[in-house]
Amino acid sequence: xxxxxxxxxxxxxxxxxxxxxxxxxxxxxxxxxxxxxxxxxxxxxxxxxxxxxxxxxxxxxxxxxxxxxxxxxxxxxxxxxxxxxxxxxxxxxxxxxxxxxxxxxxxxxxxxxxxxxxxxxxxxxxxxxxxxxxxxxxxxxxxxxxxxxxxxxxxxxxxxxxxxxxxxxxxxxxxxxxxxxxxxxxxxxxxxxxxxxxxxxxx
Ligand SMILES: Nc1nc2c(ncn2[C@@H]2O[C@H](COP(=O)(O)OP(=O)(O)OP(=O)(O)O)[C@@H](O)[C@H]2O)c(=O)[nH]1
Ligand SMILES: [Zn+2]
Numbered sequence: 001x002x003x004x005x006x007x008x009x010x011x012x013x014x015x016x017x018x019x020x021x022x023x024x025x026x027x028x029x030x031x032x033x034x035x036x037x038x039x040x041x042x043x044x045x046x047x048x049x050x051x052x053x054x055x056x057x058x059x060x061x062x063x064x065x066x067x068x069x070x071x072x073x074x075x076x077x078x079x080x081x082x083x084x085x086x087x088x089x090x091x092x093x094x095x096x097x098x099x100x101x102x103x104x105x106x107x108x109x110x111x112x113x114x115x116x117x118x119x120x121x122x123x124x125x126x127x128x129x130x131x132x133x134x135x136x137x138x139x140x141x142x143x144x145x146x147x148x149x150x151x152x153x154x155x156x157x158x159x160x161x162x163x164x165x166x167x168x169x170x171x172x173x174x175x176x177x178x179x180x181x182x183x184x185x186x187x188x189x190x191x192x193x194x195x196x197x198x199x200x201x202x203x
Contacts, residue, residue, distance in 0.1 A: 006066075006128075023051040024048060027046065027047035031043060057091075060126065060127045060131040063127045065127050065145035066148075068123045068124055068127065069116065069120055069149035072114040072116055073117075079115070080153075082109070082200070083109055083116075084197065085108075085121045086104075087106065088106070090104070090126065092128075092129040092132075093131075099165045100164045101161050101162070101164070102164070103135075103159055104160050104161070105142065106156075107142060107156070108156040108197050108200070109146055109152040109154065109155045110153035110154045110186055110187070114150060114152075124142055128141045128142055128145075135178055136180050138159060139181065142157045147184045154183070154185030155184045155185065156187040157181065157182045158180070161177065161178055162178075163178060
C-alpha cells in the first residue's frame with residue numbers, strides 16, 4: 001500500500017493559500033459563470049460565506065490522521081477480538097466535480113495488544129472525508145493510517161456512498177450506492193475474517 005498518500009504538507013502559515021480576497025473573487029467569477037449577478041443584494045455576502053464554508057468543508061487538509069491516532073492504550077484485559085465501528089456518517093466531495101459524496105464508513109481492526117479510542121476512528125473518517133476525494137482513495141487512506149499507527153493484526157474498511165455527481169448531473173442516476181473495501185493483515189489473508197466483518201456490518 002506504499003503509493004497511498006495520507007498526509008499533505010501542512011500549511012503552517014497562510015503563505016500557501018490564496019488570500020481571502022482572492023477566494024471571494026473566485027466565487028464571484030463562478031456566480032457569473034452560473035449566470036447570476038454577484039452584485040445583487042442576496043449575493044453580496046455569498047462569496048464571504050462560501051470562502052468560510054470551504055474552510056470548514058475542507059478542514060481535513062489542516063489535520064493529520066497520525067496526530068489523532070497517536071493516542072492508544074493497552075489496558076483492555078487481553079481483549080484481542082475485532083473492534084468494529086460501523087455506520088459512521090460522512091460528507092466528502094469528489095475530486096472530479098467538487099460536488100458531495102454522502103455516505104457511511106465501517107471500520108474494524110484486530111488489536112495487537114493496543115486499542116484506539118473509538119472516537120478517533122470517526123475522527124480519521126472526518127479528516128479524509130473533508131478533502132477532495134475518490135471513494136477508493138478515501139477507503140485506502142483510512143485503512144493505511146490505522147494500519148501504520150496502531151500496527152494491528154488487520155484492518156478492514158468498507159465505505160458505502162452516493163455520489164451527487166452521478167445523481168444531480170451527468171448520468172443522473174439517483175439512489176445508486178458505491179461500495180469499496182480495503183483489507184489488510186489477517187482480514188486480507190483470511191477470508192473467514194472478511195466474512196465475519198461483513199456479517200457484523202449487516203447484523
Ligand atoms: N472511481 C471513482 N470515480 C468517481 C468518483 N467520484 C466520481 N467519479 C467519476 O469520475 C468520472 C469522471 O469522468 P470524466 O469522463 O472525466 O468526467 P465527466 O465527463 O464529467 O463524466 P460524467 O460524470 O460521465 O459526465 C465519472 O465517471 C464520475 O462518476 C469516485 O469516488 N471514484
Ligand atoms: Zn464527481
